[in-house]
Amino acid sequence: MSLLIVDGVVKKFGGLRAVDGVSLTLDRGEVLAIVGPNGSGKTTLLNVINGVYKPEEGRVILEGRDITKLPPYLRARLGISRAFQVPRPLPDSTVLDNVATGAIFGGGYDIHSAKEAAEEALSYVGLWEKRHQLAGALAFSELRLLELARALASRPKLLLLDEVMAGLSPSEIDRFVVLIRRIAEEKNIAALSLVEHRMRAVVKMADRALVMHQGKKIMEGPPGVVLNDPKVVEIYLGRPWRF
Amino acid sequence: MKPWLPLVTYLSLAAVAFFMPEYSKTIATIVFFMALGQAVNIFVGLTGYVDFGYVAFMAMGAYGLGVVLYYMPQLGFAALPLGLALGVLMSILLAAVVGGVALRLRGAYFAIATIGVNEGVKHLIIGANIWGGGAGLILGSRAFEAFGRDTALWLANVGSAVLVIATGFMAVVAMYLIQVSKAGYALAAIRQDEDAAKVMGINPTKYKLLAFMTSASLAGLLGAAYYPLGNLQVFPENVFFIEYILDGLAVMFIGGAGTVTGPIVGGALYIIVRTVVGELLPGYQVFVTALVLMTTVILLPRGIVGTLRLHLPPKLREWLP
Amino acid sequence: MDFFSQISPFLLSGLLLGSIYGLSATGLSLIFGVLKVANIAHGAFIMLGAYVAYFALTMWGVVPFVSAILALALGGALGYLVYVAVVKPLGLKNELNILVALFALFLLMAEAARILWGPDFVGYTWTIGSFSLGGLIIEYTKLAGALLALAIVISLEVFLRKTYAGRAIRAVVQDSVGAQVVGINVDRVYALAAAVGIGITTLAGVFITLFIPVGINPYMGGPYTLMGFVIAVLGGLGSIMGAYLAGLVFGLITSVGYFAFSELGFAEPSQMALFIAFLMLLLILLFKPTGLLRI
Numbered sequence: 001m002s003l004l005i006v007d008g009v010v011k012k013f014g015g016l017r018a019v020d021g022v023s024l025t026l027d028r029g030e031v032l033a034i035v036g037p038n039g040s041g042k043t044t045l046l047n048v049i050n051g052v053y054k055p056e057e058g059r060v061i062l063e064g065r066d067i068t069k070l071p072p073y074l075r076a077r078l079g080i081s082r083a084f085q086v087p088r089p090l091p092d093s094t095v096l097d098n099v100a101t102g103a104i105f106g107g108g109y110d111i112h113s114a115k116e117a118a119e120e121a122l123s124y125v126g127l128w129e130k131r132h133q134l135a136g137a138l139a140f141s142e143l144r145l146l147e148l149a150r151a152l153a154s155r156p157k158l159l160l161l162d163e164v165m166a167g168l169s170p171s172e173i174d175r176f177v178v179l180i181r182r183i184a185e186e187k188n189i190a191a192l193s194l195v196e197h198r199m200r201a202v203v204k205m206a207d208r209a210l211v212m213h214q215g216k217k218i219m220e221g222p223p224g225v226v227l228n229d230p231k232v233v234e235i236y237l238g239r240p241w242r243f
Numbered sequence: 244m245k246p247w248l249p250l251v252t253y254l255s256l257a258a259v260a261f262f263m264p265e266y267s268k269t270i271a272t273i274v275f276f277m278a279l280g281q282a283v284n285i286f287v288g289l290t291g292y293v294d295f296g297y298v299a300f301m302a303m304g305a306y307g308l309g310v311v312l313y314y315m316p317q318l319g320f321a322a323l324p325l326g327l328a329l330g331v332l333m334s335i336l337l338a339a340v341v342g343g344v345a346l347r348l349r350g351a352y353f354a355i356a357t358i359g360v361n362e363g364v365k366h367l368i369i370g371a372n373i374w375g376g377g378a379g380l381i382l383g384s385r386a387f388e389a390f391g392r393d394t395a396l397w398l399a400n401v402g403s404a405v406l407v408i409a410t411g412f413m414a415v416v417a418m419y420l421i422q423v424s425k426a427g428y429a430l431a432a433i434r435q436d437e438d439a440a441k442v443m444g445i446n447p448t449k450y451k452l453l454a455f456m457t458s459a460s461l462a463g464l465l466g467a468a469y470y471p472l473g474n475l476q477v478f479p480e481n482v483f484f485i486e487y488i489l490d491g492l493a494v495m496f497i498g499g500a501g502t503v504t505g506p507i508v509g510g511a512l513y514i515i516v517r518t519v520v521g522e523l524l525p526g527y528q529v530f531v532t533a534l535v536l537m538t539t540v541i542l543l544p545r546g547i548v549g550t551l552r553l554h555l556p557p558k559l560r561e562w563l564p
Numbered sequence: 565m566d567f568f569s570q571i572s573p574f575l576l577s578g579l580l581l582g583s584i585y586g587l588s589a590t591g592l593s594l595i596f597g598v599l600k601v602a603n604i605a606h607g608a609f610i611m612l613g614a615y616v617a618y619f620a621l622t623m624w625g626v627v628p629f630v631s632a633i634l635a636l637a638l639g640g641a642l643g644y645l646v647y648v649a650v651v652k653p654l655g656l657k658n659e660l661n662i663l664v665a666l667f668a669l670f671l672l673m674a675e676a677a678r679i680l681w682g683p684d685f686v687g688y689t690w691t692i693g694s695f696s697l698g699g700l701i702i703e704y705t706k707l708a709g710a711l712l713a714l715a716i717v718i719s720l721e722v723f724l725r726k727t728y729a730g731r732a733i734r735a736v737v738q739d740s741v742g743a744q745v746v747g748i749n750v751d752r753v754y755a756l757a758a759a760v761g762i763g764i765t766t767l768a769g770v771f772i773t774l775f776i777p778v779g780i781n782p783y784m785g786g787p788y789t790l791m792g793f794v795i796a797v798l799g800g801l802g803s804i805m806g807a808y809l810a811g812l813v814f815g816l817i818t819s820v821g822y823f824a825f826s827e828l829g830f831a832e833p834s835q836m837a838l839f840i841a842f843l844m845l846l847l848i849l850l851f852k853p854t855g856l857l858r859i
Binding site: 367486526529530540542 | 602654661663664671675679786793839845850
C-alpha cells in the first residue's frame with residue numbers, strides 16, 4: 001500500500017485552477033521531487049496535502065485513510081511534517097525548544113522524551129552544538145537545518161519540503177541533498193520536495209520527478225529522463241527556436 | 244523555570260497584611276494591580292492576543308459573590324466559598340462563550356470582536372434589570388447577617404487583602420504549571436507563529452481557550468475580592484469600569500508581557516506613578532496611565548523584566564521567570 | 565397612519581446617517597486593508613472631528629462644511645504621526661503591541677479632551693432650513709452632509725483607481741511583497757494610507773455632528789469604534805465602496821431597529837440598536853470574515 005495517494009486534486013482560487021486534477025503516489029523511503037516554474041501550482045498542491053487548503057475536488061489519502069478534510073494539526077499528528085520555503089522558527093525560543101515542540105505535538109512524546117528526541121534530531125542534522133541558542137540568532141542555512149530537525153523529531157512518515165534549497169550555497173545544497181537521501185533511506189521516511197531551479201540537486205536527490213505546469217501534471221518519471229524531455233525544457237526556456 | 248522569587252514576594256505580602264491589619268488596605272491596593280497584571284498576563288502575555296472586554300470577567304466574579312451574599316445571607320459562612328465559586332464559574336463560562344466563538348479568529352479580528360463585550364454584558368444587566376439592575380447590590384447589612392459584624396468588617400479589611408494576594412499567588416502558580424507543561428510549549432509556538440504551530444500539530448484554539456479561561460477565573464476572583472468582599476457593594480458602573488483593562492495592560496507591559504515576575508515589578512512601579520500623579524495632578528491618572536502604557540509598548544516592548552532577561556545568562560534567567 | 569408613512573422617516577434618516585457612517589468606516593477599512601492594523605483609536609478621531617466642528621462654529625463662525633477641510637488636514641497630520649510614532653517603530657508584525665498602543669491612544673485622546681475642554685456634553689445649533697418631501701421634513705444640512713459624504717467616498721475611490729499614489733495603495737492592499745518587488749515604496753504607502761484613513765475619520769467626525777448637534781463629549785468615541793468596525797467588517801475590511809454600502813445598510817438596520825424597539829416598548833431602543841450591532845459583528849466575523857458587501 002502506498003503511503004500517500006493524491007487523487008485528482010483540484011484547488012481553485014476564484015476562476016484560477018491553481019491545481020488542476022493532479023494525482024500522485026508516494027511510498028515510504030522514496031523521494032519525489034515536484035518540479036515546476038514559479039506559479040505552476042506546486043506550493044498549492046503542498047498546502048492541500050498539508051491541510052492548509054481544502055481542495056474543491058479530489059482526495060488525499062494517507063496510509064489508506066482519507067484525510068482530505070482534516071485540519072493541519074491533526075495531519076501533523078498522523079505523521080505529515082513540513083519545512084517551510086521561508087523558514088519559520090519560533091525566534092524567541094531556544095533551538096532545543098523549537099525542535100521539542102515539534103516532537104511533543106507532532107510526535108506525541110511527553111516533554112521529557114521530547115527533549116531527548118529533539119537532541120537526537122539536532123545531532124542528526126548537525127545542529128546539536130547550538131541547541132541552547134535562541135532560534136532567532138541562527139544563520140539562514142542553520143534555520144533550514146532547524147526546520148528539518150523539527151520535522152524529524154515529530155516522527156514523520158512523510159516530509160514535505162517546500163523549496164528547502166532556496167537561498168543555500170552550492171556546497172550547502174550538496175550537504176542538504178545527502179542529508180535528505182540519508183533520512184529517506186535510514187529512517188524509511190517518504191519525502192516530497194518542491195524544486196524550482198536546482199535541477200542538478202533533483203537528479204541526485206530524487207527517485208522520481210514530477211513536473212507541474214499551470215496547475216497540471218505534465219510528466220512523471222526518473223529525474224534524468226524527465227528533466228531532459230523537450231517538453232519540460234520548453235516550459236523552462238520558453239518556445240524553442242523554429243523556422 | 245524557578246517560580247520562588249514571585250511566590251515568596253506574595254507570601255511575605257500576605258504575612259504583612261495578616262499580622263499588621265492596619266496596612267491591609269494599602270497592601271491590598273498595591274497587590275490588586277500586581278494580581279490584575281498577573282491575570283491579564285496569563286492570557287495576553289502567553290497568547291499575544293488582547294481582549295478589550297476583559298473587565299467583564301472581574302464583573303462576573305463580583306456579581307457571583309454579590310448575588311450569593313445578597314440573596315442568601317442565611318447561608319452564613321458558607322456564603323463566602325459558595326459565592327467565590329459561583330463568581331469564578333460565571334467568569335469561566337463567559338470566557339468559554341466569548342472565547343469559544345472569538346478565539347477561532349486571528350489576533351486583530353479577535354480584538355475587534357471583543358470591543359463590545361464589556362459594554363454588552365453591562366447593558367444586559369442594567370437593561371434587563373437583573374441582579375439589582377442599574378442600582379447595584381448593597382451588601383453591608385447582608386454581610387453582617389451572614390458573618391456577624393466584626394467578622395464581616397475583618398473580612399472586608401484583611402480578608403479581601405489576603406484574597407487579592409492569594410489571587411496573585413495562584414496566578415504565579417498557574418503560570419508556572421502552564422509553562423512547564425505541554426500547554427506552555429503550545430502557547431509559545433502560537434504566540435510566535437500560529438500557522439507554523441498548526442503545521443507542527445498544535446490545535447491553537449484549544450490552548451488559547453485554556454489560557455483565556457484560566458485568566459478569566461483569576462480576574463473573577465479579583466473582582467469578588469475587591470467589590471463585594473472589600474467594599475461590600477457591587478455597582479455596575481464600577482465593576483464594568485473599562486479602565487481596569489488599561490491598568491492591567493499597563494502593569495503587564497511595564498513589567499514585561501509573558502514574564503512571571505513582570506507584573507510584580509510593573510505593579511509596584513505603576514502604583515508609585517499613580518500615587519505621585521494623584522498627589523501632584525489629581526484627575527490626570529488615566530491620562531498618565533495611557534501615556535505610560537503607550538510609551539512602554541513602543542519604546543520598551545519587552546518591558547523591564549523581559550529586557551533584563553535577554554541580558555541575563557541562562558542560569559540566572561531561570562530565577563527571574 | 566399606515567405602516568409605510570410611519571416607517572419611511574426612519575428609512576430616510578437611516579440612509580442619511582448611514583451615508584455618514586459609511587464615510588467614517590472607509591478610513592478604518594483603508595487602514596486595515598493597507599497596514600493590516602485595526603485602528604482601535606478610531607472613535608477618538610471621530611470625537612476630535614466633532615470638537616473641530618464645535619469650536620469652528622462657536623468660536624469663529626465657520627460652518628461644518630468648511631471646518632471639515634480643517635479636520636481632514638488635522639486628522640491627516642495626526643494619522644501620519646500615528647504611523648511614524650506608533651506603527652513604524654513597532655513593525656507591522658508586532659500586532660499585540662500596536663493594538664495596545666492604539667487602545668492607549670484612544671484613552672489618551674479622550675482624557676486630553678476632557679482635561680482641555682471639560683467632561684460635559686457640548687453642542688451647537690446651525691440650521692439653513694428644511695424642506696418637505698411627501699410629508700417628511702428633511703433638513704438641508706443633513707441632506708447636504710449625506711450627499712457630500714457620498715461625493716467624498718467616490719473621490720477617494722477615484723483617487724485609489726486613477727492616481728499613481730492610489731494605485732500604489734491598491735497594489736499594497738493586494739500583495740505588499742509583490743508591490744515592493746515592482747518598486748513601490750511601501751513605507752510611504754503605509755504613511756499615506758494612515759494619513760488619508762485617519763484624515764477621513766476625523767472629517768467624518770465633523771459630519772456626524774450634523775446629526776447629533778448636542779452629543780459632543782470627550783467619551784463619545786467608544787460606540788463609534790464599535791460601529792466603525794461593524795460597518796467595516798460588514799463591507800469587507802479593505803474595501804472602500806464596500807464600507808460605504810455597509811454604512812448605508814447599517815444606518816437602515818439601526819434606524820429601523822430603533823423604530824421597531826420603540827414600537828415594542830423597549831426602554832432603551834438606542835442601546836438595543838448598539839447591541840444588535842455587536843451581535844452582527846460577531847456573526848459576520850465568525851461566518852464571513854471577508855465581509856458581505858465587498859466590492
